[in-house]
Amino acid sequence: MIETQDTIAAIITAQGMGAMGAIRISGPKAFPAAQALFRSKKGTLIKDMPCYALAYGLIYEGDVLLDQALLLKMQGPSSFTGEDVAELQCHGGPLVLARVIQALAGQGVRPAKPGEFTQRAFLNGKMDLSQAESVMDLVSSSNQVMAEVAIQQMQGSLSDHIKMIKNKIIGWIASIEAEIDFPDEFPQALEPVTFKTEILSMLRQIDRLLETAAYGRIYREGLRIVFYGRPNVGKSSLLNGLLQQKRAIVTAEPGTTRDVIEERMMIQGIPIILMDTAGVRETGSLAEKEGVERAKRAAAEADLVLFVLDLSQGFTQEDQQLLHGLDPQKTLLIANKADLVTEGEGSIREEAGPFEVCILSALEQEGIDALIRKIRERFEAGTLTAGNTAVLINRRQEEALAQTKKALKSACEGLLSGVSTDLLSIDLQDAWSYLGEITGETVKEAVVSEIFARFCLGK
Amino acid sequence: MAFFAGTFDCVVVGGGHAGCEAALAASRLGCQTLLLTISRDLIALMPCNPSIGGPAKGNIVREIDALGGEMGINTDATALQAKLLNTGKGPAVHALRVQSDRYQYQRRMIRIMDQQENLLVRQNVAVAILTDDAGNLLGVETETGAQYLSKTVILCTGTYLDSRIIRGESNVPGAPVGQMPAYGLSDSLRSIGFNVRRFKTGTPPRLHQRSIDFSKMTLQPGDPRRRHFSFAITEETRQDLPDLPCYLTYTNETTHRIIRENLGRSLFYTGELPGIGPRYCPSIENKVIRFHDKERHQLFVEPEGLDSQEYYFQGFSSALPEDVQEKFLHTVPGMEKAEVVRSGYAIEYDAIDSLVLRHTLESKSIRGLYFAGQINGTSGYEEAAAQGLMAGINAALAIQGKEPFVLSRSQAYIGVLIDDLVVKGISEPYRMLTSAAEYRLLLRQDNADLRLSEAGYRIGLLPEARYRAFLEKKAMIEEGIKALRDTVISPKDETMLKTLTKAGSVLPKHGITLMELLRRPELSYQTLKALPQMPSYPEEVEEQLDIQVRYEGYIEKQEAQVRQFNKLEQKALPQDADYLPIQGLSLEAREKLNLHRPETLGQASRITGITPADISVLLIYLEQQNQRNTKETC
């Protein structure tokens, strides 16, 4: 039996971002548990509030005031999970949020496991399997509850897109069926010329969607950002600056970093893989040589290269040579050590040509925020090209869409070679069914079991 | 006073198309069978149009024939005209329709039944199902008090249960062709736990031949070539047809106006009668309303029999008052002076909810009690006959303690029909449509014998001689395929070059096999017969070779779809599961699953109201059950 649920809670905003932090409490005891902590300014009790109502008040643990907060009440099934949900929007930082979660534990509310809200949403019919699957993809990759929130809107628009195509196909199938069963009432269902134009336009639509698969990977696995450049320009310092921790060894000696150092982080809801590499130069050391090779490979496979140079040395010959092979669309030029120069910033922008420049100081932590903004811009510009708000999230979706395309192509070829419409409907059926795999309307056991395994329901 | 009247293996109630097939199947399989009918003179009556077959229905008739049923042969033996429809489309939708002589059809069927060993056709009206105190089936009782004890009972009561005939404001008890309704059985069914509901259907007026001006209509001749439903052609069915033609005419704006003006005089439109009618065989008033922007509707004029002056007016079914019917009838070209010999009417009757049945058509609650035909909510002779056949076969198999015989959706239209009835359930009279079949390219009318002869023979219905003929045909097809694959034609072959040039087909640079040539869309077996290398076979074998080779790609795709379908179909659901506490399921799904208890996940997915999300949850549920079970056994 799929068990009756206990009540769970988790912080649903990204760690350390912004002034507000939200906690979601979901389950049969959500309201009483929240009530035990929350005192509304107006004295309203949660149980008396209507669904979707907000209340302003204070959060206490026993007699200790923890924070001020807004409480949003969502009554099951009209909530994200389909259960009773209370969301607390707090003002305090991470520490306060953690204390609230602790206080909730005292009320019998257990911290949510990654993806658990989604799992409940699926089991309560609030989300189809593919939406749930996509969320799981993200959750397991970046291990951030935040990802659940980020993905919802995106996934909805993919489903909408697919459903639109599906409806069109089902319309064609229906006309064909009507023509077969009632040839008198519905003579020629699909006029070949218009039908062909419509299939072709649908194929183009599908191609555009297929192109987004690359961005799907970014969502899934993270945006691969590679620090690249000559030795000693400050790549490792910049990595540490972004991570806010001393992850990589930094010395005044060129050739410090040898191996590729990989770290994951979230930047404003975007999963990121940061890769620090060895500085590129001619060298006799075998280890360093290998490091340089790896650095070059990493740069070639990156979604975004942060090309670092030392501003105090200017745009050197070697810098220019290295930069030459890079794609401006996928590169940001980081002029580091800005603290060492007082003037001459302007010339670097001119020399950079098509490359966008970001002037900063890793040492002084100056300009890091601007860099984060730029990374985000690049990411959005990349994923949202040509008004594409729908993104293929995983390989399975990509595969299903590729199969759809194959079936539609075959229908188109059949049409051109004069095959009768009742046979074309076999291809259309196939196309329809593959699209259904994306939205979860075609149930395939293999898919369900795979997702099931990740939900760990068997435990 | 009730009295004991005899003991049988199987009692069939009703002598319509379902009853006839049921009784013949059961008796042919060795069961002592009694068929009770209101009138022996009206056995196998066609109370609506005198034609059999058409899209999907024609496939059913051929399936019945391949299994060893009677409908195909009876139609062939009494045919007036035969026509293959949809020939402009792919082979999946080719459909044979035959006009039969309505009177000869009945006469031949009663003769066959009377000649059948183990079968007694007796005129008497069943009024009650007999059960013991524990609810076990005992038999039936008739209005004369005769009690027949029987191991199995098959109810094929058609449109006769508490039936009423409606024309305009007139709403009176009645049954087709002036018969009496059957009273009593409905109450008896209710008393043993069945929900009985009201369905309706209708029929158009019949007209006197001398009053119809055929010159204003389009002639609709049959195919010049003699066509058959049955795969066996006998002395009885070999000769040429008289080809009594049909005619085509149309309604017009005036017809529609008169209908609209008089809707107030139909009990169905004033809301006095709820009667649920067949959407796909609507009355003319229904068509005028539903397709209000259509300028005209097609109407066919069909002969009822060689010795009959009556013509059937297909497409003109109506429940409007008689005077209104005549008024708008006279607006139709050719019908200006038409004399009505029987007016159109709607008939309302009792049907059960087919969801209470198993795939064998046996009731889930009472062992041995079967239902077939219109009582299950279907419409149409062919649908009825198919159910009768399957119920008869399964009653006999059950008596003999053998495995039931169930056809799947990928094997036969009959499988689709019964699965729709017992899994999906229906809310209006069900007509078999091509679109109801997911795998129609595999369920063609031309290959019904290839699909089902083996089963028909194994059950014991298909006679030895016919089975041997089938095996021969199958062997020839296999041999033909091999010949086509192995015969290479030289690129310099004169006849080949000539034939290809004539057909506008690209000339090959190298040697090419006959099969490769046959695959070309612009060529066919017929055109390629110009080549002396082309193997020569009986027509139906060549037809199979042509279809199997030319549509191979599509057939393979459809077979792949079937394999996918079978995956869920083979996933068994525990029969003792309680679905109510399963969190992830919608409330509707939980209730429906507990009520219908589908045997497999595939069946569950076809229940109305159960969504793909529910099926995903069920898959997860099954997985959990499995894990639990393996844990327990470890």
Ligand SMILES: Nc1nc2c(ncn2[C@@H]2O[C@H](COP(=O)(O)OP(=O)(O)OP(=O)(O)O)[C@@H](O)[C@H]2O)c(=O)[nH]1
């Ligand atoms: N003044 C100043 N010094 C910096 C800045 N960033 C890095 N440095 C110094 O530059 C030196 C090299 O820094 P790293 O971060 O190790 O440089 P790297 O590019 O990783 O060097 P390799 O690993 O050898 O390729 C260290 O002494 C840093 O303290 C900066 O913004 N300003």
Ligand SMILES: [Mg+2]
């Ligand atoms: Mg370094």
